Amino acid sequence: MRVKNASYVKGAASYAQCIVSELPQVAVAGKSNVGKSSFINYLVGDGKLARTSKLPGRTRLINYFLVNTDVSGEFLLADLPGYGFAKVSDAEKQRWADLLEQYLAKESSIVTVLFLVDIRHDPTNDDAVMYNYLFKNNLPFVVLATKADKLPKSQVKNRCRSIANFFKLGEANVLPVSSANKTGLEAVLAKLEQALAARE
Numbered sequence: 001m002r003v004k005n006a007s008y009v010k011g012a013a014s015y016a017q018c019i020v021s022e023l024p025q026v027a028v029a030g031k032s033n034v035g036k037s038s039f040i041n042y043l044v045g046d047g048k049l050a051r052t053s054k055l056p057g058r059t060r061l062i063n064y065f066l067v068n069t070d071v072s073g074e075f076l077l078a079d080l081p082g083y084g085f086a087k088v089s090d091a092e093k094q095r096w097a098d099l100l101e102q103y104l105a106k107e108s109s110i111v112t113v114l115f116l117v118d119i120r121h122d123p124t125n126d127d128a129v130m131y132n133y134l135f136k137n138n139l140p141f142v143v144l145a146t147k148a149d150k151l152p153k154s155q156v157k158n159r160c161r162s163i164a165n166f167f168k169l170g171e172a173n174v175l176p177v178s179s180a181n182k183t184g185l186e187a188v189l190a191k192l193e194q195a196l197a198a199r200e
């Protein structure tokens with residue numbers, strides 16, 4: 001599949017504000033600063049669509065993008081609030097956790113979740129919590145190992161294998177990507193195509 005167009009729809013600060021739609025949804029999850037916004041920009045071929053920030057923790061909403069309007073493979077992309085950001089109050093953290101948990105438990109239009117983790121590190125406790133949400137809710141997902149450009153090429157495969165082992169996944173479910181160098185998108189698009197086709 002190819003992304004032909006994409007536009008910002010809205011941000012939801014609570015589950016009540018989430019979009020009610022029959023369109024399939026692809027959710028993008030991961031800790032703050034892992035590269036969610038950068039990857040969305042890479043995916044849609046627009047460097048400015050999802051605002052990226054050098055300061056983590058700025059995305060406090062579920063931000064929705066409509067992709068491929070009026071062409072085949074139309075879907076909603078949901079950029080989920082990043083977790084694991086230390087410099088916010090416990091009340092704010094709880095609000096994000098509630099929003100994430102409700103969205104993942106109730107949104108029946110999710111066809112797949114792109115679960116982003118940093119290729120350089122083992123998943124964090126917060127990542128394990130996210131994994132448990134996905135597992136508990138029976139949600140299909142693929143792990144994207146971000147910032148692959150930060151590693152020598154020779155280490156990329158090993159790091160993906162070790163992230164796969166951590167989550168007890170097959171290696172085909174951990175895909176290395178670099179939004180900086182624009183590598184890895186083809187494999188992600190192939191997964192999205194499968195996920196969208198399975199829904200039809």
Ligand SMILES: Nc1nc2c(ncn2[C@@H]2O[C@H](COP(=O)(O)OP(=O)(O)O)[C@@H](O)[C@H]2O)c(=O)[nH]1
Binds near residue numbers: 033035150
């Ligand atoms: N080297 C490198 N840096 C990246 C990549 N993706 C994101 N970043 C940087 O990581 C920081 C956080 O990225 P952002 O997309 O805002 O993360 P988000 O909080 O998950 O949305 C920014 O400084 C980005 O420039 C990548 O593929 N390679």
Ligand SMILES: [Mg+2]
Binds near residue numbers: 036052
């Ligand atoms: Mg972001």
